[in-house]
Amino acid sequence: MLTIEIDTRGVATVAIEGHDGTHDYTVLPARPGLDDWAYVVERVVPGPAGEGGPHRVALAGATWRCSCGAWKYRSSGKEGPRGCKHCEAIRPLHAFLQRLGPREAV
Numbered sequence: 350m351l352t353i354e355i356d357t358r359g360v361a362t363v364a365i366e367g368h369d370g371t372h373d374y375t376v377l378p379a380r381p382g383l384d385d386w387a388y389v390v391e392r393v394v395p396g397p398a399g400e401g402g403p404h405r406v407a408l409a410g411a412t413w414r415c416s417c418g419a420w421k422y423r424s425s426g427k428e429g430p431r432g433c434k435h436c437e438a439i440r441p442l443h444a445f446l447q448r449l450g451p452r453e454a455v
């Protein structure tokens with residue numbers, strides 16, 4: 350389950366669970382560059398060591414990538430890319446937004 354809050358300005362915040370609890374992150378569209386889609390995900394209140402991004406979460410083909418350290422660490426292992434908490438949160442949000450997108454006339 351993903352909880353999305355949208356304020357009166359239209360800025361979306363998602364709650365992402367991490368090893369030190371659940372924190373709110375703002376989600377903004379980013380320039381996709383060479384990717385099909387990209388978002389910038391940033392913790393509303395940074396952690397004590399400044400952790401929380403901003404991270405670039407991008408989709409190319411069927412693969413989600415993130416600029417965070419956990420994603421780099423996991424993707425360098427033998428098991429291949431496993432994603433990170435940011436990718437896991439953005440995946441359902443992106444699917445929801447895709448459903449709202451332009452459709453062919455019926």
Ligand SMILES: [Zn+2]
Nearest residue numbers: 415417433435
């Ligand atoms: Zn990440």
